[in-house]
Amino acid sequence: MAVSVWYHVGSKNEQAGRTGLAHLFEHLMFEGSAHQPRGYFEPLQEAGAALNGSTSTDRTNYWEVVPRSAVELALWMEADRMGWLLPALSAARFDVQRAVVLNERRQTYENRPYGLAQFAIAHALFEADHPYHWPTIGDPADLRAATVDDARAFFARYYHPGNASLAITGDLDTDEAFHLAARLFADIPAGPPVRPVVAPAVAPVGRRIALEDRVELPRLYLAWPTPALFTAGDAELDMLADLLANGRTARLYRRLVHDERVATELAATQGSRELGGVFQVIATAAPGQSLAALESAIVGELARLASEGPTDADLERGRAQVEAAFVYRLQTLGGFGGKADQLNAYNVYRGTPDYFDTDLGRYQKVTRQDLAAAASSLDPARMVALSVVPRGQFGAALSGSVQAW
Numbered sequence: 001m002a003v004s005v006w007y008h009v010g011s012k013n014e015q016a017g018r019t020g021l022a023h024l025f026e027h028l029m030f031e032g033s034a035h036q037p038r039g040y041f042e043p044l045q046e047a048g049a050a051l052n053g054s055t056s057t058d059r060t061n062y063w064e065v066v067p068r069s070a071v072e073l074a075l076w077m078e079a080d081r082m083g084w085l086l087p088a089l090s091a092a093r094f095d096v097q098r099a100v101v102l103n104e105r106r107q108t109y110e111n112r113p114y115g116l117a118q119f120a121i122a123h124a125l126f127e128a129d130h131p132y133h134w135p136t137i138g139d140p141a142d143l144r145a146a147t148v149d150d151a152r153a154f155f156a157r158y159y160h161p162g163n164a165s166l167a168i169t170g171d172l173d174t175d176e177a178f179h180l181a182a183r184l185f186a187d188i189p190a191g192p193p194v195r196p197v198v199a200p201a202v203a204p205v206g207r208r209i210a211l212e213d214r215v216e217l218p219r220l221y222l223a224w225p226t227p228a229l230f231t232a233g234d235a236e237l238d239m240l241a242d243l244l245a246n247g248r249t250a251r252l253y254r255r256l257v258h259d260e261r262v263a264t265e266l267a268a269t270q271g272s273r274e275l276g277g278v279f280q281v282i283a284t285a286a287p288g289q290s291l292a293a294l295e296s297a298i299v300g301e302l303a304r305l306a307s308e309g310p311t312d313a314d315l316e317r318g319r320a321q322v323e324a325a326f327v328y329r330l331q332t333l334g335g336f337g338g339k340a341d342q343l344n345a346y347n348v349y350r351g352t353p354d355y356f357d358t359d360l361g362r363y364q365k366v367t368r369q370d371l372a373a374a375a376s377s378l379d380p381a382r383m384v385a386l387s388v389v390p391r392g393q394f395g396a397a398l399s400g401s402v403q404a405w
Helices: 021-028 041-046 068-084 091-110 117-125 140-145 148-158 174-185 234-245 251-259 291-308 312-329 338-350 356-364 368-377
Strands: 002-007 050-055 060-065 164-169 207-213 219-226 263-271 277-285 384-390
Touching (some): 002 068, 002 338, 021 050, 021 091, 041 050, 041 068, 060 068, 060 338, 068 164, 068 174, 091 148, 117 207, 117 219, 117 277, 164 174, 164 338, 234 263, 234 356, 234 368, 251 263, 251 291, 291 384, 312 356, 312 368, 338 356
Parallel strands (some): 207 384
Antiparallel strands (some): 002 060
16 A cells, blocks of 8 residues: 655745755654654554655655555554644754754765755756755755744645645555545645745856866766746657667767767756756766767767757657656555656646646657757757866866856
């Protein structure tokens, strides 16, 4: 059995100067509630459950995979922290979890090779008033300045049934599932309406920036602002990323890593999000190779795709990869991915959990001409080019680069 709760709140719902609260609540929600003060991991794990949660720019999710006998326990605990978390949210508990988050930021980003790259890209792509400008984990100064009263106000605004989606999957009769949900959640007030976040337009200004880091090999990040999740162009760019870098036969991988051996690693992604996407190509230079050579090869391959388009074989391979990924996501009941997670994603972002066929259809309709147009939209004059170079080797960055911050 799987239980999944999505709250339609992420770092985009924060304000500049008050960042990090959504991710901080990912931690606080496991620490206890009014009727379960000793925390959430121990009682659920004692019942044989696996559980976790995560925060993104657009949503926060919590999940439990439990034996059939423990599904009511999982639902009861989700309901208790949704409706009765604040009585257990003390200043001491808040301070402890804030320290945990600050340490997580240090370990996961500040002290990890290339760990600050995505922060630098977000700062360069999005202006300071855009909700994607700051990182989901928050700014350290903002976290230190936050108070338990700030956290209480944030919770009251966003963590309630009117801003949540619940999915239950597995061997449970539908009527029984609805009965359990109604019995456990019905007494929780719906909460205030949450208005959609409106983001300013992203100015397509090309920038070349650089970071010096404790790394052995220079790495190049090329990033473009792209259409939002589920909007026109999103599926095409997703398939283009696979065509470029997913697998040993992908165009850029074959050229840069296998044939020319100028790169040791390569990746491409269409980061689809609610207010706008980010397309990235990331390449790590092989020893003795320059980032300028990588940039030239990547931009050249995109130009070739824009003018010639992919082959029929490329298109069929891309469609097969998409279909395999869709099936793979549904092989498990819950967790990160799985049926429960997918149902909630469609319900939160599209207003209906029954969106699987429509979503898959976006990719099945993509043509060679669509992929050529997607490549053409990645104009080098609009991209952010980030060079991450070893400390003391700023000269290894792309020419014309300035310090990221």
